[in-house]
Amino acid sequence: MVKIGSIELPDFPLLLAPMEDVSDPPFRAVCKLNGADMMYTEFISSEGLIRDAIKSRQKLDIYEAERPIGIQIFGGDEEAMAMSARIVDTVQPDLLDINFGCPVKKVVTKGAGAAVLKDIDLMVRLTAACVRSTNLPVTVKTRLGWDADSINIGEVAERLQDTGIKALAIHGRTRSQLYKGEADWTHIARVKENPRIQIPIFGNGDIDSPEKALDYKKRFGVDGIMIGRAAIGYPWIFNEIKHFFATGEHLPPPTxxxxxxxxxxxxxxxxxxxxxxxxxxxxxxxxxxxxxxxxxxxxxxxxxxxxxxxxxxxxxxxxxxxxxTGFQFEHRQVEMNNLSYNCG
Missing domain, CATH: 1.10.1200 (Non-ribosomal Peptide Synthetase Peptidyl Carrier Protein; Chain A)
Incomplete structure (x- = not known):
């Protein structure tokens, strides 16, 4: 069993990543039906929540059948993040997640998402402000660092744990990579192997098949996997991975x-x-x-x-x-670089 605060998840849970313009309640419903153990909303602007923007407020919609579910927020101002955490509290999700990984320009130029990777002190202050402002377990999703010359996830993990977060999801790319190249999980493994780290560590990036999920589970020792782009148009991937873990065999492709x-x-x-x-x-x-x-x-x-x-x-x-009817699908290979929805 994996625990995030008081939330109990199965051994090696499979998480649906928060994806802008994708991870809404209809999409989450079909992923839950097909084996996702925990899910997150699309990321929500802290400034938008405070302004009572309609789009931001609508993203707070969650349903009992989705639990456990986290609401994800992003921002670069301590007061705004604290106020947003209090707003999220009123909706009563299972946890509050902070996005420090989104690499897209419109977010980064506002000093939010992956931009915060350039200022660990700010990241710590933003996180601490949220932890103080909510009774919910707080988790974080982030990347390895801003670029290859500033990979700082080891320090980030220790300092964020010290603020009181209950889990950390790490996308195995830097911000400068966007979604190109191969995700490097060796840095994620080092975080998990750090004896100071006591919270669950979830790996994210490039998981697109049951074989790769099992390989990465064995090689990198993470507590669970977060799946984003591979679930778009193919929510069956969650149950396919679980079946492969249990039996070593593939489920047939969906008819x-x-x-x-x-x-x-x-x-x-x-x-x-x-x-x-x-x-x-x-x-x-x-x-x-x-x-x-x-x-x-x-x-x-x-x-x-x-x-x-x-x-x-x-x-x-x-x-x-x-x-x-009768058409035989082949097992799907995801063209990961052609999908850019995953905002982390």
Missing amino acids: IEQRVDVIRRHLHKSVEWKGLVPGINEMRRHYNNYLKGLPNIKEYRLKLVTFKTVEEIDGVLDEIIQVY
Whole structure:
């Protein structure tokens, strides 16, 4: 068992990473259904929460079926982060997570996300302000450092633990790498091996298959794995990894019926949560990922992204089942560098 404060997770839990414009309640629902042990919201701007911005407030929506779930915030001002922590407290998630890893320019230029990696003292103050301001367990997600010449995750881990955080998730890249190159988990392993570190350490970066998950578990000794981009369009990855750990064998790839069932669930929950028009529109980014590997799918995908009613889209999904029933999928290989949603 892995514990984050009073939260009890199974041995070697699989966590769904917080991803901007992806990790909303509809997406989280299908990942939970397919084996994610703990999940996080999209990251939320502390300044947006304080301004009562509608988009920021909507990201606070969580549901009982999702638990345990963490709400993730980011920012570069101590007072704003403290106030945001108190706001998050009122929603009663299971934990509060702080993003010190997002590498995208619009976040970094505001002195938040991965920008804080350049100032460990500030990182410590921001974290301590949150710990003081909430009764929730506080966790952090971060990267190795700003660039290859300033990898400071060893010092960061010790000092953040000293502030009172209950777990640390580490993406095995620097900020300057963005999502390019290979994630280097050797630095994550050193943090885990540090006798001073007593909190759970979760590894993140490049896990896209059951084989790699098992290999990294054995090689780097982390307490669990956080999966982001590989779950986009393929939430089955969580159960596939668990089955492989338990048996050494692969689950068969999801059938066309299983794929369409998840698309339908995702669509209906999206409409239920966001409303008809935004729910349908925002679902359009997901169809290509869910249907990847199907030959001659362009005609149906075009209908899915242009039709404007749930009934029409459901009709297209029914057609896809009729046409592709019996199609044998191969195990999916994720083109990681072409996906840039994971904000950490």
